[in-house]
Amino acid sequence: MEPIYLDHAATTPMHPNVIKKMNDTMRDVFGNPSSIHHFGRSARAILDDNRRYLAQTIGADEKELYFTSGGTEADNLALIGVALANQNKGKHIITTEIEHHANLHAAEYLESIGFNVTYLPVDEAGYVNPSDLLNYLCDDTILVSIMLINNEVGAIQPIKDIAKLLNGHQAYLHTDAVQAYGLLNIDVNELGVDLLSVSAHKLNGPKGIGFLYAQKDVKFNALQYGGHQERLKRPGTESLPSIVGLRTAIQQIEDNKYSNFKLYSRYRDLFYQRLKESEIEFMVNGNIDQLAPTILNLSFANTKVESLLMSLDLEGIAASSGSACTAGSIEPSHVLTAMYGADHPNTKNSIRFSFGLANNEDQMIEAAERVIKVVKRLTGN
């Protein structure tokens, strides 16, 4: 039985070009970009070239990019770094109930050291209402952090509208673009954000690399100390092969003019259509016409998420529930809880399918057939 990977929102396979370029870099360029000899200089030249390229993919200046170990670190650096550097201006932060834990747990930490955090609610489709922001925004607010695409249900948040509302206010606007980068063509100026987090492994790049964009006037503290790399904001010898990997991954997408968006849409629609033609009972969490095409979060009535995930895995379907589980504790998804309220059945019977590079059209029908089989068995039909 061919395993079918429908968990691209968790991580993606690396593109062959990414692997090749990373291999070339590992083999050919081992110098430390900070060294002042020939080996260092050639590494530094490649680093700068990649930084420049990556910066222009989001309409930023190369001096506004800070390489990190990935999305989690970028989110932490944005939230904690901004909070610590701006606490003289206020101690209030606004985020949402549906952020990634990299954001939420950083926010909880900030609360523990004396900051006030407001968690904006979302509607049943998973969207933040920009006018809610105005209810909570105050003189003390120093940072607003709202994700661009939600990783569990795929809801694309109205960041532009939020940015407009913040015009003239001291608060910086951060967005976690981990699910969006490489899917939407992002321009930070058009979007109106001051900070933006990116991770490479969601777009067929390597794990362990990402960046934080911070507009040049944004004040934020480093969270670690060491050498002069990343203009002191993120010390540590740069992982050049990983950075080259990130660049190659996004370049692949840019060169194809973001056609992946269309392709993954097609995958999702094939899968969804086949399920709709079957007699199994399910609903989409979110508004399917307004979702990122890579993510489809479905609730299957009268099933349990634990049994669903295990049964799907045994049928060779790799999917996930939005919620992380450790040693058998599957917490109901905080995103679905925010959408529907605590104890709503959808928080405990929903599965996220996410589409991408590892898929092809034939797989979508096959995957849907297997899902139908499992759901029928679990619901006794």
Next chain:
Amino acid sequence: MNENKNIRVVVGMSGGVDSSVTALLLKQQGYEVIGIFMKNWDDTDDDGFCTATEDYDDVIRVANQLDIPYFAVNFEKQYWDKVFTYFLEEYKAGRTPNPDVMCNKEIKFKAFLDHAMSLGADYVATGHYAQTRVNGDKVELLRGFDQNKDQTYFLNQLSSDVLKKVMFPLGHLDKSDVRRIAREHGLVTANKKDSTGICFIGERDFKSFLSEYLPAQPGRMETMSGEDKGSHDGLMYYTIGQRQGLGIGGSGGPWFVVGKDLDRNVLLVESGDDNIYLKSDQLIAEDVNWINEPESETFDCTAKFRYRQKDSHVKVTILSDRRVRVDFKEKESAITPGQSVVFYSGDVCLGGGTINEIYRDQKQLDYVG
């Protein structure tokens, strides 16, 4: 061997050596083996440490050594509702419950079994030291080969229909063999210490654990004739026949718990292990389960009144659907309400029930609690 490859067996893996070897043996026999860890209790402390997380890590490591898929499933709610609530109720009533019996009945061989079946399993397997034997269209439960580890006492509430879906691959092995097999195959759990005590309490002090859930009410200790013998910490901390921890000095010892007066919150003690107050010759058990329906209303067999006790000869009389009278061939000592009485015919475990009333010379011993 190859005919087993289409048979899906879900193994309950706890992260201990027994269930690790269970999975190993089934894998060697060619079955399609799936390991599932059950999380029934959350003991996460302030540092975020949780025994279950550590144990599940061991399950993952062993499953990867065996190249089998693994999952974790959460039964905390079922465990709380069906096992822990019963456990507290029994202690509140002054009795000595047997949560392992209830856990097998309600969790391992019900919730877990159902879950495994929903995954398309043909069988579930556990690392219990017990055996099954097909007899016509019935399945019998047999003692484990290692008499010292035999766990049929705790499995007395299972039915033949459940046992049809169950495998006990360690049933024919000695514990020492199990350790040896684990070491020979380099399983990471080969030298892991066996868990002791009740699973949710773990290595902790039983008294302090219980006091978190039930308020302790200290009171007096008295002999059956009313002589004051000092104070006790709370009736729930004591069981019938207990000798340790009474702290009664002076001559005339050793002293034993013989009963509990719940109304007066008095612990009843007497000296000498052959004292008559500990003795009985008959009991009534309730919630009786027969693994296979007995053929007659009255029969002779052997019985255990506590885990790891030697068998005693008894005569069983079925009173009603789930209620039996048990007459002992010889007087027994320290029969305890709340514990299981489990019946055997030779090596076959017939079933069992909960000890509810205790009699001596046709008089009910109401002082036992």
